[in-house]
Amino acid sequence: xxxxxxxxxxxxxxxxxxxxxxxxxxxxxxxxxxxxxxxxxxxxxxxxxxxxxxxxxxxxxxxxxxxxxxxxxxxxxxxxxxxxxxxxxxxxxxxxxxxxxxxxxxxxxxxxxxxxxxxxxxxxxxxxxxxxxxxxxxxxxxxxxxxxxxxxxxxxxxxxxxxxxxxxxxxxxxxxxxxxxxxxxxxxxxxxxxxxxxxxxxxxxxxxxxxxxxxxxxxxxxxxxxxxxxxxxxxxxxxxxxxxxxxxxxxxxxxxxxxxxxxxxxxxxxxxxxxxxxxxxxxxxxxxxxxxxxxxxxxxxxxxxxxxxxxxxxxxxxxxxxxxxxxxxxxxxxxxxxxxxxxxxxxxxxxxxxxxxxxxxxxxxxxxxxxxxxxxxxxxxxxxxxxxxxxxxxxxxxxxxxxxxxxxxxxxxxxxxxxxxxxxxxxxxxxxxxxxxxxxxxxxxxxxxxxxxxxxxxxxxxxxxxxxxxxxxxxxxxxx
Ligand code: 5AD
Ligand code: SF4
Numbered sequence: 492x493x494x495x496x497x498x499x500x501x502x503x504x505x506x507x508x509x510x511x512x513x514x515x516x517x518x519x520x521x522x523x524x525x526x527x528x529x530x531x532x533x534x535x536x537x538x539x540x541x542x543x544x545x546x547x548x549x550x551x552x553x554x555x556x557x558x559x560x561x562x563x564x565x566x567x568x569x570x571x572x573x574x575x576x577x578x579x580x581x582x583x584x585x586x587x588x589x590x591x592x593x594x595x596x597x598x599x600x601x602x603x604x605x606x607x608x609x610x611x612x613x614x615x616x617x618x619x620x621x622x623x624x625x626x627x628x629x630x631x632x633x634x635x636x637x638x639x640x641x642x643x644x645x646x647x648x649x650x651x652x653x654x655x656x657x658x659x660x661x662x663x664x665x666x667x668x669x670x671x672x673x674x675x676x677x678x679x680x681x682x683x684x685x686x687x688x689x690x691x692x693x694x695x696x697x698x699x700x701x702x703x704x705x706x707x708x709x710x711x712x713x714x715x716x717x718x719x720x721x722x723x724x725x726x727x728x729x730x731x732x733x734x735x736x737x738x739x740x741x742x743x744x745x746x747x748x749x750x751x752x753x754x755x756x757x758x759x760x761x762x763x764x765x766x767x768x769x770x771x772x773x774x775x776x777x778x779x780x781x782x783x784x785x786x787x788x789x790x791x792x793x794x795x796x797x798x799x800x801x802x803x804x805x806x807x808x809x810x811x812x813x814x815x816x817x818x819x820x821x822x823x824x825x826x827x828x829x830x831x832x833x834x835x836x837x838x839x840x841x842x843x844x845x846x847x848x849x850x851x852x853x854x855x856x857x858x859x860x861x862x863x864x865x866x867x868x869x870x871x872x873x874x875x876x877x878x879x880x881x882x883x884x885x886x887x888x889x890x891x892x893x894x895x896x897x898x899x900x901x902x903x904x905x906x907x908x909x910x911x912x913x914x915x916x917x918x919x920x921x922x923x924x925x926x927x928x929x930x931x932x933x934x935x936x937x938x939x940x941x942x943x944x945x946x947x948x949x950x951x952x953x954x955x956x957x958x959x960x961x962x963x964x965x966x967x968x969x970x971x
Contacts, residue, residue: 503657507699526556533545543678549668554639604645605628610629629653664707672916674946680725730764785822795843836871846891903957910953937961
């Protein structure tokens, strides 16, 4: 009999005052050969959180003896780890699912699974149940650790399994992680989001804000150092709120940064920060530098206080500018980037002009820019403003991108003729003998050099600044 538990966005909206439940991943030994002789193909859409979840999916599938393939026709199991942040992300997945119908017709024994943020949406699961019989398994973001058991049910019973939990998730530690990058690692430090910005689906799809215990995070970093990792990026929807949910200790994001700054990892980055929760103490810790990188992604979303209020961002234009001033005073050469949404309901041309002027005032060196996308079940999906047509939204995006691109270029030009430290990651995709890596300020550098430098932090002289990248050469003088 099919197992069906579907999501309920009304329940997902609720925040019960219950304490975090910490568990350790467990697996029934009888499942360890479930995937013997079988291959899987994994699609990952969306943000770093999803990339990080995919590393756990890979880890669990390896434990079950599955092997990964990059050739979809070879796969016995196809998984789609999906993103729900904007409609176009969802359209891509449905397009792909449509194409996979044909593959399933040719090879009916293939198992197709859908997980990630889309699986937490009522409308998506409803559509899959009605129109996509080719999907055998749907599981949500809260029960990713149940993948071995769910797969076992599908493979042994051949039933359809839809198992999506709507309540806030627990924190499951010790899920095996298979990282593809051997130099830089993602580390989730918290899950979920309690902000409820009116446009955003994340608080529904990822549940209550809950923090991992610092000792687990620090141990993970320690073992990455042992494995030769050079850089960690701490992940969370709002890392500045880290620790707010602890009831047994007084420990926040500034404390975590401070502890990490004393560890032997070369580089520490984090994403994403909500300006509202960026405390003076966090700025102070960050300003000590060392392994804490001089780079901050600080999504503003809009330069108009009126729009920010409608977005429920919890700060005004002035508050944001004040934060930026404090940051620049503490860390003058920091590289700042942001996220911006245009065409939000009731955004007038004047509001949009305020966004343009804020971008210039803040000196952003990059921005992810988006047209507002209605997400079912969020408050903003009910804001009706017919004055913003598709054409107006696209035209605003175009004008914004022109200003943002100037910032990218200026941000790169300031390093021309300078020596910078580059963590070399590998060969550039475009040219074979050119190495690529990132500077402390998170600038992409291409440099000619030997493969012995891969995984090393190398001193490079910047010889050319382009809009999206820098060219350099390996300096004669190297730091040890
Ligand atoms: N429409 C457009 N952009 C959105 N974002 C989040 N939700 C939406 C939406 N409904 C953007 C925000 C956020 C980034 C990850 O995606 O700018 O910071
Ligand atoms: Fe969405 Fe706002 Fe939470 Fe970011 S802080 S994930 S934009 S609700």
